Amino acid sequence: MLMKYFLLALCYLKLERFTEAKQDCDAALKLEPTNKKAFYRRALANKGLKDYLACSSDLQEVLQQDPSVQEAEKELEEVTVLLRQSLAHASPAKPRTTVPITEVDGDEETSVSPDSEGSCRGDITINLQPTNVYEFGQALNAARCSGNTTACTDLLASAAPEMLPQYLSTQLDGHTISFIMQVLDSHLLEKDPNLVYQHLNHLHTTDRFSTVLMMLEKDDRRHMTHLFEHLSAVESTEFTKNDVQNLANKYI
Numbered sequence: 001m002l003m004k005y006f007l008l009a010l011c012y013l014k015l016e017r018f019t020e021a022k023q024d025c026d027a028a029l030k031l032e033p034t035n036k037k038a039f040y041r042r043a044l045a046n047k048g049l050k051d052y053l054a055c056s057s058d059l060q061e062v063l064q065q066d067p068s069v070q071e072a073e074k075e076l077e078e079v080t081v082l083l084r085q086s087l088a089h090a091s092p093a094k095p096r097t098t099v100p101i102t103e104v105d106g107d108e109e110t111s112v113s114p115d116s117e118g119s120c121r122g123d124i125t126i127n128l129q130p131t132n133v134y135e136f137g138q139a140l141n142a143a144r145c146s147g148n149t150t151a152c153t154d155l156l157a158s159a160a161p162e163m164l165p166q167y168l169s170t171q172l173d174g175h176t177i178s179f180i181m182q183v184l185d186s187h188l189l190e191k192d193p194n195l196v197y198q199h200l201n202h203l204h205t206t207d208r209f210s211t212v213l214m215m216l217e218k219d220d221r222r223h224m225t226h227l228f229e230h231l232s233a234v235e236s237t238e239f240t241k242n243d244v245q246n247l248a249n250k251y252i
């Protein structure tokens with residue numbers, strides 16, 4: 001069965017019938033969700049369909065399973081360029097509504113330990129109703145240290161997107177970004193895609209964001225690409241696929 005889909009996918013790719021090729025890869029991946037060849041062929045189909053975000057996501061999946069696949073590495077380099085070009089030519093995003101940033105009382109000076117592992121010792125009581133920057137930082141840190149995605153989901157669900165950069169400014173590091181991305185993707189997206197979009201729309205304005213982004217591990221990048229891919233598949237009245245692509249450009 002799997003073999004049949006594979007061969008079909010290959011034929012369709014050769015015939016440049018990318019939609020059919022993609023469908024056969026989807027079918028193959030249903031039967032065997034970790035099959036790297038199916039991911040690779042679907043990446044080529046997505047490339048043919050000019051869906052570079054999905055293509056990039058598939059290629060990263062291949063490389064995650066087997067970092068030695070040089071064709072995938074090469075394709076990924078090429079498709080990253082194509083993705084950037086397509087984003088550069090995308091129509092400009094809708095003008096943003098500006099949101100006044102309200103100051104949070106006090107505590108700006110008290111910063112959570114900024115070392116990259118964060119302060120992962122001891123105490124894992126998580127305050128799910130932080131009232132200021134410091135408490136939010138502590139709660140998020142505690143959630144990350146104990147791998148408590150439920151607590152992190154609750155924290156992000158109740159945080160105002162425009163406050164996120166301030167909340168995170170004291171402790172932005174790769175671990176935190178990566179944990180937030182995972183939670184947005186696997187927990188919050190299903191419940192509230194508009195909030196995920198809004199959070200992402202503000203998160204990248206946090207101080208030092210681009211520096212931290214450059215230091216992310218491959219796995220973390222893969223999570224991020226997945227998140228944007230999932231988000232761009234969402235039908236929403238508050239953002240378009242194009243908005244998501246423009247936003248992805250700030251991250252990927």
Ligand SMILES: *[C@@H]1O[C@H](CO)[C@@H](O)[C@H](O)[C@H]1NC(C)=O
Pocket residue numbers: 125126127128146148150151
């Ligand atoms: C996550 O944190 C919340 C709030 O502190 C707590 O009630 C819950 O038991 C924690 N879950 C896990 C799996 O540790």
